[in-house]
Amino acid sequence: MTRLFHLMMTAPSATFTQTKPTETVAPVSLKTANVHNKSSLVSKATPAVYDWDTFKFAPIRESQVSRAMTKRYFADLDKYAESDVVIVGAGSAGLSAAYVLAKARPDLKIAIIESNVAVGGGCFLGGQLFSAMVLRKPADQFIEDLGLEYEDEGNFIVVKHAALFITTLCSKVLALPNVKLFNATCVEDLITRKDAAGATRIAGVVTNWTLVSMHHDDQSCMDPNTINSKVIISCTGHDGPMGAFCVKRLASLGLLKRNAMGALDMNKAEDAIVKNTREVFPGLICAGMELSECDSHNRMGPTFGAMVLSGVKAAEEALKVYDLRKKQDLEDMC
Ligand SMILES: Cc1cc2nc3c(=O)[nH]c(=O)nc-3n(C[C@H](O)[C@H](O)[C@H](O)COP(=O)(O)OP(=O)(O)OC[C@H]3O[C@@H](n4cnc5c(N)ncnc54)[C@H](O)[C@@H]3O)c2cc1C
Numbered sequence: 296m297t298r299l300f301h302l303m304m305t306a307p308s309a310t311f312t313q314t315k316p317t318e319t320v321a322p323v324s325l326k327t328a329n330v331h332n333k334s335s336l337v338s339k340a341t342p343a344v345y346d347w348d349t350f351k352f353a354p355i356r357e358s359q360v361s362r363a364m365t366k367r368y369f370a371d372l373d374k375y376a377e378s379d380v381v382i383v384g385a386g387s388a389g390l391s392a393a394y395v396l397a398k399a400r401p402d403l404k405i406a407i408i409e410s411n412v413a414v415g416g417g418c419f420l421g422g423q424l425f426s427a428m429v430l431r432k433p434a435d436q437f438i439e440d441l442g443l444e445y446e447d448e449g450n451f452i453v454v455k456h457a458a459l460f461i462t463t464l465c466s467k468v469l470a471l472p473n474v475k476l477f478n479a480t481c482v483e484d485l486i487t488r489k490d491a492a493g494a495t496r497i498a499g500v501v502t503n504w505t506l507v508s509m510h511h512d513d514q515s516c517m518d519p520n521t522i523n524s525k526v527i528i529s530c531t532g533h534d535g536p537m538g539a540f541c542v543k544r545l546a547s548l549g550l551l552k553r554n555a556m557g558a559l560d561m562n563k564a565e566d567a568i569v570k571n572t573r574e575v576f577p578g579l580i581c582a583g584m585e586l587s588e589c590d591s592h593n594r595m596g597p598t599f600g601a602m603v604l605s606g607v608k609a610a611e612e613a614l615k616v617y618d619l620r621k622k623q624d625l626e627d628m629c
Pocket of ligand 1: 383389481483540585595
């Protein structure tokens with residue numbers, strides 16, 4: 296078991312207490328329900344407890360809805376404009392990294408930037424649009440920690456639906472107090488800094504609404520926003536309209552030599568992706584399938600253990616360099 300994963304598994308996990316599915320719930324009146332209290336009966340209520348004849352939602356004014364959303368979103372934009380770690384891409388690698396890192400280091404502010412509305416990347420299905428998700432051991436330890444059921448097939452395990460895995464992982468990540476997911480938002484450039492010796496490092500990301508980014512060709516001058524961050528973990532997946540973004544951008548700047556993904560070899564590919572998950576450029580750690588577009592590793596087909604453990608390793612690599620990058624960040628401001 297890796298050091299950080301061990302730390303994560305032994306960390307207090309009050310947030311993740313699971314309710315017993317068989318627990319019986321006494322009928323509850325809506326009038327007495329206290330929705331602010333997590334132990335309230337209403338949170339365990341089934342439709343059977345509602346009296347549909349007298350049913351009525353509590354009144355609201357439209358502006359209250361608007362303010363409830365906007366004041367929180369703008370507070371988050373303000374808070375995470377200075378992040379400790381930015382994770383680009385909320386697929387299986389990015390969310391695994393966020394889960395491990397945020398749980399092990401509650402003191403760090405972690406922003407996840409996801410270009411799609413929905414999180415999960417390519418992890419809502421197994422191979423060829425089938426449902427089951429295969430993970431080779433030892434990735435089963437991660438699935439155990441999430442509390443998911445699986446079938447043990449010897450050297451690998453099978454979760455009955457990839458969507459069950461990714462939605463469970465996402466719900467646990469989003470419940471952590473030090474994580475903010477900005478979805479429908481994409482990273483459209485990187486922030487660079489040069490130190491006194493002329494060495495460049497990545498010091499943040501340039502963001503925009505994805506729908507705006509998609510229209511730079513037909514609408515002019517739609518400037519982006521920025522997030523400063525000590526470390527960036529890039530997990531943007533395979534090459535595509537948005538994929539492999541950070542690696543492609545570094546290559547276009549001449550800061551990294553990029554080699555396209557190699558052909559399929561399950562046994563080689565998964566070990567290579569996990570072992571080589573690292574800081575590929577000062578300030579930028581690359582994980583998941585994006586790494587195959589950086590190093591030309593083989594692809595592995597529909598087996599997901601490497602995505603999960605590459606995320607775990609990315610979290611460890613981030614902590615290895617965090618103090619140095621934080622020091623450099625402070626020096627930039629002097
Ligand atoms: C051609 C092709 C081949 C594939 N081959 C394999 C394979 O060999 N093995 C395998 O396991 N899977 C393969 N897949 C499926 C899938 O890519 C992976 O299984 C898996 O989902 C990769 O996990 P990930 O976390 O690295 O990236 P993804 O699941 O792809 O997640 C990346 C996330 O980053 C987001 N994103 C991308 N760019 C940006 C940006 N600029 N800003 C913000 N967010 C961004 C995306 O919306 C996405 O949610 C393949 C997919 C394709 C299209």
